[in-house]
Amino acid sequence: MLRSLVLAALMGVSSVAAVKCTRSSHCPEESPCCSTYGECGVGAYCLGGCDPTMSFSLKSCVPAPVCQDRKMKMNSLDKIVDIGKYLGDSDKADWVAQGEPVVFNDNVLLTMPKDSVGTLLSSTVYMWYGNVKARFKTSRGAGVITAFILFSDVKDEIDYEFVGTELGDAQTNYYFQGITNYENSENITLSDTFANFHDYEIRWTPDKIEWWVDGKMGRSLNKKDTWNDTSKNFMFPQTPSRVQLSLWPGGKEGNAEGTVSWAGGPIDWNHPDIEKSGYYYSAFSDVEIECYNAKSAPGTNNGKSYWYNNEAGTNDTIVDGDKRHTIASLMASGEDMDKGKKADKKKEDKDDDKDKDKKKDDDDDDDDEPATIPGGSNGAPANDHSDGSDSSSGSGSGSGSAPKGNPEGDDDTEPADTTNCDTSSFNQECGGKSGSKSASQEGGSSAGSRNGASALAIIIAGGALFWL
Numbered sequence: 510m511l512r513s514l515v516l517a518a519l520m521g522v523s524s525v526a527a528v529k530c531t532r533s534s535h536c537p538e539e540s541p542c543c544s545t546y547g548e549c550g551v552g553a554y555c556l557g558g559c560d561p562t563m564s565f566s567l568k569s570c571v572p573a574p575v576c577q578d579r580k581m582k583m584n585s586l587d588k589i590v591d592i593g594k595y596l597g598d599s600d601k602a603d604w605v606a607q608g609e610p611v612v613f614n615d616n617v618l619l620t621m622p623k624d625s626v627g628t629l630l631s632s633t634v635y636m637w638y639g640n641v642k643a644r645f646k647t648s649r650g651a652g653v654i655t656a657f658i659l660f661s662d663v664k665d666e667i668d669y670e671f672v673g674t675e676l677g678d679a680q681t682n683y684y685f686q687g688i689t690n691y692e693n694s695e696n697i698t699l700s701d702t703f704a705n706f707h708d709y710e711i712r713w714t715p716d717k718i719e720w721w722v723d724g725k726m727g728r729s730l731n732k733k734d735t736w737n738d739t740s741k742n743f744m745f746p747q748t749p750s751r752v753q754l755s756l757w758p759g760g761k762e763g764n765a766e767g768t769v770s771w772a773g774g775p776i777d778w779n780h781p782d783i784e785k786s787g788y789y790y791s792a793f794s795d796v797e798i799e800c801y802n803a804k805s806a807p808g809t810n811n812g813k814s815y816w817y818n819n820e821a822g823t824n825d826t827i828v829d830g831d832k833r834h835t836i837a838s839l840m841a842s843g844e845d846m847d848k849g850k851k852a853d854k855k856k857e858d859k860d861d862d863k864d865k866d867k868k869k870d871d872d873d874d875d876d877d878e879p880a881t882i883p884g885g886s887n888g889a890p891a892n893d894h895s896d897g898s899d900s901s902s903g904s905g906s907g908s909g910s911a912p913k914g915n916p917e918g919d920d921d922t923e924p925a926d927t928t929n930c931d932t933s934s935f936n937q938e939c940g941g942k943s944g945s946k947s948a949s950q951e952g953g954s955s956a957g958s959r960n961g962a963s964a965l966a967i968i969i970a971g972g973a974l975f976w977l
Contacts, residue, residue, distance in 0.1 A: 541565035544883035552839030552881030572814030574599035576800035597835035599633035635749035638801035652760015652776030663822035665746035674773030685744040697727035747824040
């Protein structure tokens with residue numbers, strides 16, 4: 510199975526009641542957008558990762574922001590926004606988060622607490638060819654996977670993946686539209702990826718992909734060598750893609766036997782990193798995107814957004830134009846991008862106050878409303894998540910105060926109580942009410958989707974994190 514789709518399956522593991530979507534069975538009109546996880550909804554389902562080839566129509570997915578050159582120092586959460594608050598404004602955020610990113614020692618940590626599915630950051634802008642570089646340390650341990658990839662809405666993919674038991678290897682891979690080919694993988698040998706920062710780079714053009722580590726090319730692939738005589742096309746990644754950084758449990762109980770074996774075996778939720786820090790972690794220092802800047806397609810970034818004009822999902826079906834790429838609320842979709850905007854919501858609330866019977870009927874109807882946030886228990890009921898503020902803000906607002914870490918790293922530091930947290934999906938709810946201020950303490954700060962002071966164990970003690 511394609512590794513990123515294994516990750517996607519984990520993130521949507523609890524969404525069993527959601528409407529499913531495939532190439533042969535598109536989403537229904539009331540839930541028109543097919544997410545990365547193969548489920549239908551509105552809102553965040555229609556933004557990054559929305560697959561137009563499986564959605565209700567080609568216009569169901571919101572157009573994607575075009576490539577922009579960006580140098581992103583990963584020392585703050587200010588440009589990281591939770592998926593439940595992002596409405597498509599790529600100027601206000603660099604990353605959309607699912608899970609729990611944390612800042613420590615001027616690095617962003619991707620964290621994975623016990624029995625969770627980890628953390629994913631997805632860039633808000635797309636790359637249609639170009640170069641992307643990331644400097645980071647991986648996590649470690651059996652069943653633990655760190656990844657740095659390019660991933661398109663139609664599942665073209667270029668990968669670096671790191672198995673926690675193979676700290677001397679960077680696995681490289683590529684896929685065309687999610688079609689599995691196990692012969693595509695090659696390894697690059699390097700020094701301990703948990704103990705050392707390395708610079709990883711993907712150089713991607715319409716004709717070639719190169720994987721570079723620490724300024725040296727470790728692998729190259731020519732498009733001409735990917736021709737498939739059966740399907741009569743090139744099995745070569747070619748569509749606008751987001752940069753994705755992730756930490757996830759390949760060895761989680763319930764995963765396919767082959768996936769667990771590839772990941773180094775079953776994950777140990779009592780690993781020393783869990784015991785001392787409260788979670789597995791990988792650390793990201795810098796990410797840089799350099800656009801291809803072609804004068805004519807493919808590979809341009811002349812307009813505001815990319816969209817598809819044909820279900821073939823190849824680079825000759827991409828339009829680089831000036832369509833809007835923001836939605837008014839998490840009730841909207843590409844079919845109606847202004848649905849649920851604040852003015853309409855206020856009028857609706859006023860009408861409800863005048864007619865309590867209508868309000869009761871509306872409450873009963875909530876059960877039938879489409880999901881809005883992929884990767885959650887069942888997504889979420891239709892909600893604009895604005896709370897009277899600009900919900901498209903890219904500020905890295907946290908979900909409440911994080912417990913302080915012990916700056917001396919004493920062994921008696923204990924993680925916060927996470928027993929009431931639903932960590933089976935990327936929307937890791939712990940109960941309580943979300944705060945609007947950044948979760949910041951001397952030990953670290955977080956911008957994930959857990960709520961209240963019982964947020965996952967942000968016990969960022971100086972001695973608890975082994976290599977920072």
